[in-house]
Amino acid sequence: MTPSPLRIVIAEDAAIMRDGLTQTLTRRGHDVVAAVADAQALRDAVAAHLPDVAIIDVRMPPTHTDEGLRAALAIRRDHPQVGVLVFSQYIETSSAAELFAGSPAGVGYLLKDRVADVSDFLEAIGRVAHGGTVLDPEVVRHLLGASRRADSLAALTPREREVLSLMAQGRSNVAIAEALVISPGVVEKHVASIFAKLGLAPSDNDNRRVIAAVKYLES
Amino acid sequence: MLTRPAPPPAAATPGGTYPWPVPKMYPWLRTHPTVVDSALAVVLFLVSIPQWPGSPRVAVAGAAAVSAALAATVVPRRRYPEAAFAVAIALGALQVAFGVQPSNGVPPVRALEPSNTDLAIVVLLYTLAAYRPRRISLTGLAVALAGAALTIGRWAPAHGANSRAPLLGAAVALGGSALLAWVLGDHIAYRRAYFASLEDRAERAEAERDAQAQIAAAAERARELQERRARAVDEAAARLRRIERDLHDGAQVRLAALALALGEIKENLEAAAADDHGRMAMLVGAAHENAKETLAELRDLARGIHPPVLDRGLGAALSTLAEASATPVALSVSIAERPSPAIESIAYFCAAELLANVTKHSGASRATVTAGDQGGRLLMTVTDDGAGGASLAPGGGLAGLLERVQTVDGRLDIDSPPGGPTIITIELPSHA
Numbered sequence: 001m002t003p004s005p006l007r008i009v010i011a012e013d014a015a016i017m018r019d020g021l022t023q024t025l026t027r028r029g030h031d032v033v034a035a036v037a038d039a040q041a042l043r044d045a046v047a048a049h050l051p052d053v054a055i056i057d058v059r060m061p062p063t064h065t066d067e068g069l070r071a072a073l074a075i076r077r078d079h080p081q082v083g084v085l086v087f088s089q090y091i092e093t094s095s096a097a098e099l100f101a102g103s104p105a106g107v108g109y110l111l112k113d114r115v116a117d118v119s120d121f122l123e124a125i126g127r128v129a130h131g132g133t134v135l136d137p138e139v140v141r142h143l144l145g146a147s148r149r150a151d152s153l154a155a156l157t158p159r160e161r162e163v164l165s166l167m168a169q170g171r172s173n174v175a176i177a178e179a180l181v182i183s184p185g186v187v188e189k190h191v192a193s194i195f196a197k198l199g200l201a202p203s204d205n206d207n208r209r210v211i212a213a214v215k216y217l218e219s
Numbered sequence: 220m221l222t223r224p225a226p227p228p229a230a231a232t233p234g235g236t237y238p239w240p241v242p243k244m245y246p247w248l249r250t251h252p253t254v255v256d257s258a259l260a261v262v263l264f265l266v267s268i269p270q271w272p273g274s275p276r277v278a279v280a281g282a283a284a285v286s287a288a289l290a291a292t293v294v295p296r297r298r299y300p301e302a303a304f305a306v307a308i309a310l311g312a313l314q315v316a317f318g319v320q321p322s323n324g325v326p327p328v329r330a331l332e333p334s335n336t337d338l339a340i341v342v343l344l345y346t347l348a349a350y351r352p353r354r355i356s357l358t359g360l361a362v363a364l365a366g367a368a369l370t371i372g373r374w375a376p377a378h379g380a381n382s383r384a385p386l387l388g389a390a391v392a393l394g395g396s397a398l399l400a401w402v403l404g405d406h407i408a409y410r411r412a413y414f415a416s417l418e419d420r421a422e423r424a425e426a427e428r429d430a431q432a433q434i435a436a437a438a439e440r441a442r443e444l445q446e447r448r449a450r451a452v453d454e455a456a457a458r459l460r461r462i463e464r465d466l467h468d469g470a471q472v473r474l475a476a477l478a479l480a481l482g483e484i485k486e487n488l489e490a491a492a493a494d495d496h497g498r499m500a501m502l503v504g505a506a507h508e509n510a511k512e513t514l515a516e517l518r519d520l521a522r523g524i525h526p527p528v529l530d531r532g533l534g535a536a537l538s539t540l541a542e543a544s545a546t547p548v549a550l551s552v553s554i555a556e557r558p559s560p561a562i563e564s565i566a567y568f569c570a571a572e573l574l575a576n577v578t579k580h581s582g583a584s585r586a587t588v589t590a591g592d593q594g595g596r597l598l599m600t601v602t603d604d605g606a607g608g609a610s611l612a613p614g615g616g617l618a619g620l621l622e623r624v625q626t627v628d629g630r631l632d633i634d635s636p637p638g639g640p641t642i643i644t645i646e647l648p649s650h651a
Contacts, residue, residue, distance in 0.1 A: 014472040020479045027483070064464060065530035089467055089518060092528045093542040094535040112471075113514045116478030116507065118486055142543045 006129045009049060010035040011042035011068065012057040021055065021115065028122055037061070039071040046075050046082055053083035053129040057112075058095065069095055076107070083128040087112045091138040100135070104211055108134030108170075123175075133170035133210045140168040143217040155197050163190040168213040256294050259342065264290035267334035281330025285310065289336045296346045304343040304359055311340055311366050319373045333370060340366075341400045348404025349411075356408075360401040367394030445628070449559075449651045452627055456525075456561035463525035471517050478510035526567055533563045537588060540571055545578045546586050546603070553591045558649040565627065566590065566599055569620050569645050573601040576616060581605025581641060597647045607639035620645075627651035 008030050012018040015037075022032045034045035038061050046054055054075060058068040072084045085108035086099060096109045108128040114136070115121050124134045144153070144165060156164065159180075166176045173191065177184040191209075195202050200212050248255055267286040272278040292307040311333075318331030344363050348356040371391070485507050488500040521527075528536045534552040541548035558566070570588060577586045583605030590599040611617050611633065621631045624645060635641040 014468060014476075016476045017472050017479075020476040024479060024483055059467065059527070063530075064467075065527075089471055090522060090527050092531070092535065092539050094528070094531070094538045112475050113478070113511060113518070115475060116482045116511045116514070118479065118482040 006030045006053060006125065007049065007051040008032050008125070008129075009042065009045045009051045009054040011037070011039070011045075011054065011060065011071070013037045013060045013064075014057075017057075024115075024118060025122075025125075030125075039067040042068075042071050043074060046079060050079060051082060053085055053106075053125055055085045055087065055125065058086055058088040066095065069098065072099065080106075082106070083131065084108070085110065085125060085128045085134065087114070091136055091142070093139060093142050096135065096139050100133075100211075100214065104133045104214075106131045106133075109139065110134060110136045111138055127170060132172075135169045135210065135214065137165070137169055140165050140217075143168065143214065152198055156194060160190050160194050160197070163187060164194050164213060167191065167194075167209060168217065170210050252297050253294065256296055260290040260293050260339075263293065263336050263339050263342070266338070267336040270332070270334045272329045278329045281328070282332070282334070285314070285330055286334060286336040289334075289339045293339050293342050293346075296343055297350065300343065300346045300350050301355065304340075304347055307340045307343050308362055308366065311337060315366060315369050315373060319370055338396070341396045344397050345400035345404040345407075348401045349407040350404075353405065356401060356404065360397060363397035363401075364394055367391075367397060449561075449627070452561040452651055453559060456559075456564050459525045459564075460560070463521045463527065466517065466521040466524070467527075471514065471521065474510055474514050474517065478507060478514060481507040481510055525564070529560070529563050529567055532557060533566055533590060536563070536567045537570055537590060540567070540574060541588060544574045544586070546574070546581075546583055548574065549585065549587045551587070551589045554597070555592055556649065558592065558597050558647070559651060562597060562627065562647050562649060562651055565623055565629070565647060566597060566645065568623065569631075570599065570601060572616055572620055573643055576609070577601070577603045577605065577641075580609075581607075581639070583639075583641075592649055595649050597649050599645045599647075601643045601645075602640060604640050606637075607635045607641050608637045609633055609635035609641050609643070617643075 008025055010018055010021055010025075010032060012021065012035075018035050018037065022035050025032050033049045033051055034041075036042050036045050042054065042056065042060075045051075054072070056068045056072050058066055060067040060071075068086060068088075072086050075082055075084055083106035084099075086095075087108075087110045088095065089112050091111055099107055099109050106128055108124055110121075110124060114124070127134055144161070153161070162180060163176060166179055171179065173184050173187045177187045180187070192202060194200075195212075198216055200216060264286050267282070267290075271282040271286075289307060289310050292303045292310075294303075296303045314331045314333045314337070316331075317328045318333060319327060340363055344356070344359050347359040371394075481503055485500060485503045488496050488503060526536060528539050533554060537552055538550055541550040557563070570590075574586065574588070577583050581603045583603035586601065586603040588599070588601050590597065592598070609617065611621065617631070617633065624631045624647065627648060628651065629645065629647040632644040632646075633641075634644070
């Protein structure tokens, strides 16, 4: 699959990572319009270029705490059409919750390690750029493990739990079918069954589906 | 060059305007009572001279000797008040017996006639009253009054009621002044006791002041040590944070970049899947896996050193912990003022350990974590509805937590009856 070229801004303070990402994305045919090292430069670059997606490291100068997250929230407020993919060395569900508050369209939150699986990572960038949602499997695992709805989750079959997990990560039915090596029709049946068992209103829209699943797990 | 030293400034003369050094003399007299008492003895001796008989010489010598003996009793009066008084009374008794009235036709011995020197008895009675318990001084007063009464009783019938002989004067003076002397002496004793109690109170007050000063010094020292320890704890926390950041900015990012590069090589090789590329793809794939696993390990290691989520506050860190917990956790945090990083770190690791315990050991279906601050203390509780029976076993997890908490003078309380519920309360100073 050859995705359409995307216009991308990268914000990452470590030069080696910034360059590596730029090279990889460029080689895959994307257009890295700016690669910056701090939050202010990121906001300036986004305002100047209005890219399809901004890839943002959570920790950046000066305090190396959550500048990236703050910048991502500001970009979502000021430029809702720009997708933001926040990536972090650590998974923090509280950061994820902040990022996904409101509409999660065009938002991603991934562990930095995911860049190692290049195709998956690129696919995630593409999804965020096109208004989709990406939630790191680690976050979903936390949510599933800690959900207070343990009783109703126990009613799901192991296969249904896998599907729910992928759904919460923001995967489409087709992507889920590919990941589990089953037909899209079977996925649809699983999804319908999950929604019925959890008492959720069915939805064809992937984003709304993610919200429903995540909200359910969080509550 | 030699210079002659300036003459020392003239010593200020104490006593100001007095032509003689009164203030110096007075303390000297106070410290030399025997000199004062000897002078008194001389005066007592001298005042009897006009009463001595004119002749014969034996009588004059006898009167002088009796006066001298009586006067001498006041010299040791302060060291031996009872003995001096006894001797003076004995002499007085001789006077009453032989010097007042003819007995059995024998005329009175003139040398033993009472004289002004008998005032020594008055002085000694005063001394008794001033320096000795009342029991003794009252006995002395009784003896002196009895002596006076006896003197008058023996003297009056022989001389007739309207005689104004000096003997009567001496006797009346003896009786009246005995009473006066006792009252004065007793008053002096009372004043001395009063002053002694004042002095004692002053001394005790001073001792108390000293003790309080010592306590204040100890408190100051304790505060100093606390501050020093707080600095050490903060420095340790800061050092761990630096190490975590070094790992994050150094090894972790390099590895991530390496994994990215390897991932790309692997995918390219797979895409080109010619036969001779197959083995290389496998090798790169293994290196790629290795890089990814190392990344995960390194992440766990760095997080163990300093949980980065703590940078966003204890509330965020606890909520991440609560969401990661396998046992459902209800979390309630109300922290008005952020504690210092070291305290947040201790609270975080305690909560992590306690929640892990809940899942591993308690069999609880739910847990509650609360954290709040009041009065400069951070209070955190972890409650579960499990089996209970948690205790501080030496070397156990809770003992380790207690040690961690105690490094900043915190407290850890365990309430875990068999059958549950278990409530662990941790109290930490907000700023250690």
